[in-house]
Amino acid sequence: MRPVDAAGKMEPILVALDQILAARRRIAPYLEPTPLQASRTFSRMTGWQVWLKPENLQRTGSFKARGALNAVLRLAEGEGETGGPQAPSRRRGVITASSGNHGQAVAFAAASAGLPATVVVPEQASPAKVAAMEGYGARVVRHGRFPDERKAHARRLAREEGLHYIDSTDDPDVIAGQGTVAVEVLEDLPDVAALVVPVGGGGLISGVAAAVKGMRPGVRVIGVEPVGSAAMHASLQAGRPVTLDQVDSVADGLWCRRPGDLCFAHVRRFVDDIVRVDEAEILAAMALLAERAKLVVEPSGAVSLAAGLARRLPGVAAGRPVAFVLTGGNVALDRYAAWLAEPQRVWSPEG
Numbered sequence: 001m002r003p004v005d006a007a008g009k010m011e012p013i014l015v016a017l018d019q020i021l022a023a024r025r026r027i028a029p030y031l032e033p034t035p036l037q038a039s040r041t042f043s044r045m046t047g048w049q050v051w052l053k054p055e056n057l058q059r060t061g062s063f064k065a066r067g068a069l070n071a072v073l074r075l076a077e078g079e080g081e082t083g084g085p086q087a088p089s090r091r092r093g094v095i096t097a098s099s100g101n102h103g104q105a106v107a108f109a110a111a112s113a114g115l116p117a118t119v120v121v122p123e124q125a126s127p128a129k130v131a132a133m134e135g136y137g138a139r140v141v142r143h144g145r146f147p148d149e150r151k152a153h154a155r156r157l158a159r160e161e162g163l164h165y166i167d168s169t170d171d172p173d174v175i176a177g178q179g180t181v182a183v184e185v186l187e188d189l190p191d192v193a194a195l196v197v198p199v200g201g202g203g204l205i206s207g208v209a210a211a212v213k214g215m216r217p218g219v220r221v222i223g224v225e226p227v228g229s230a231a232m233h234a235s236l237q238a239g240r241p242v243t244l245d246q247v248d249s250v251a252d253g254l255w256c257r258r259p260g261d262l263c264f265a266h267v268r269r270f271v272d273d274i275v276r277v278d279e280a281e282i283l284a285a286m287a288l289l290a291e292r293a294k295l296v297v298e299p300s301g302a303v304s305l306a307a308g309l310a311r312r313l314p315g316v317a318a319g320r321p322v323a324f325v326l327t328g329g330n331v332a333l334d335r336y337a338a339w340l341a342e343p344q345r346v347w348s349p350e351g
C-alpha cells in the first residue's frame, strides 16, 4: 500500500533512477550531452569551484528537449499510455500548452519521432516563438491569456481529438528526461558537492534530485527561485502545494502559481534546500555569463549562478566543486540587449 497523506490522498509514485537511466539511453541518439565548463572567474568570485552546465546550448535552446523527447519517444514505442502501439494517440500525436521552451521542445520531439504535435499558446504569443514551433511542423493553436485556461483547452482538445497530453512538469516521463542532466554532471564531475538548479514548476529539479539521490545521495541538490515567483519555497514551508496570488519576475520561464503534486512530492523527498534571488541579482548573473563565460543565457537560466554569486548555498563547504545548471538561452534579443546595456552592479568580477 502506498502511503496516504494527511488529507487522505495517495502519495504519488516517485520517478526511479532506472527510469532516468532508461530515458538517457532513449534520448541519446537525438541529443548530445552538453559540455561541463569550468569558470575561474566565478570560482574566484564565489569561493567554490564553479562548473557551468550550459543547457542553453541544448537543441531547442533549453533542457526541455530532454523531457519532451523522452515522453514522445515512449509514446512512439507504445509505452507511454495503456493500449500499446495501436492506441489511437500514438498515431494522432501529442499536445501541450506552453508559451515558451516546453512548447518548442514538444514540437521538436514530435518531429524527431515522426508524430504530429499541437501546441496551445497564449493569444499574444510572440511571433518568433510561434514561428519556431511551426518550423518543427507543429500546429499552433492560440487560446486565452492565462496558463490555467490554456492547459484546460489543451486537455479538452486531447480528449476530443484523441491526442496524448504532455504536461511541462507533472509527468513522470518528462521528469525522468530532465533527470538526465544530473546523470551527465555526475559522470563528468564525480567529486561534485552540489547541483544548483533553477525551479519553475519543478520538473527539472524533480528529475535532477531523483537522479542525484539515487546515484550519489551525499551530493546536495539546491533549487533556486526568483523572489517574485517562489511557489515551491512557500509550498515546502506549508508542507503542501500552495497557490500564490500572483507571480512576477524577469525570469518568465520560472513563473509558477502552484507546483504540481508530483513535483512537490519529489522536492519534499529529495531536495536539500530552496533559496531565492532578486531581480537585480538575476540580471547581474545573466550579464556576467555573457561577459565572462561568453554564454547567452536567459534570465530563468541564470538564477542558479545568481544564488552562487550571492553565496546563498546552504551546507556547501567553500572550495568544493559545484555545478550550476544554466537552463536555457531563449530570450528576445531586443530585451536581452536592453538588459545588458543597463548594468546591474551587484557583484564585481574584479573582486
Ligand SMILES: *Cc1c(COP(=O)(O)O)cnc(C)c1O
Pocket: 062, 064, 101, 102, 168, 169, 198, 199, 200, 201, 202, 203, 204, 205, 253, 254, 298, 300, 301, 327, 328, 329
Ligand atoms: C522550464 C524552464 C525552467 C524551469 O523548469 P521547471 O521544470 O518548470 O522547474 C527553467 N529555465 C528555463 C530556461 C526553462 O525553460
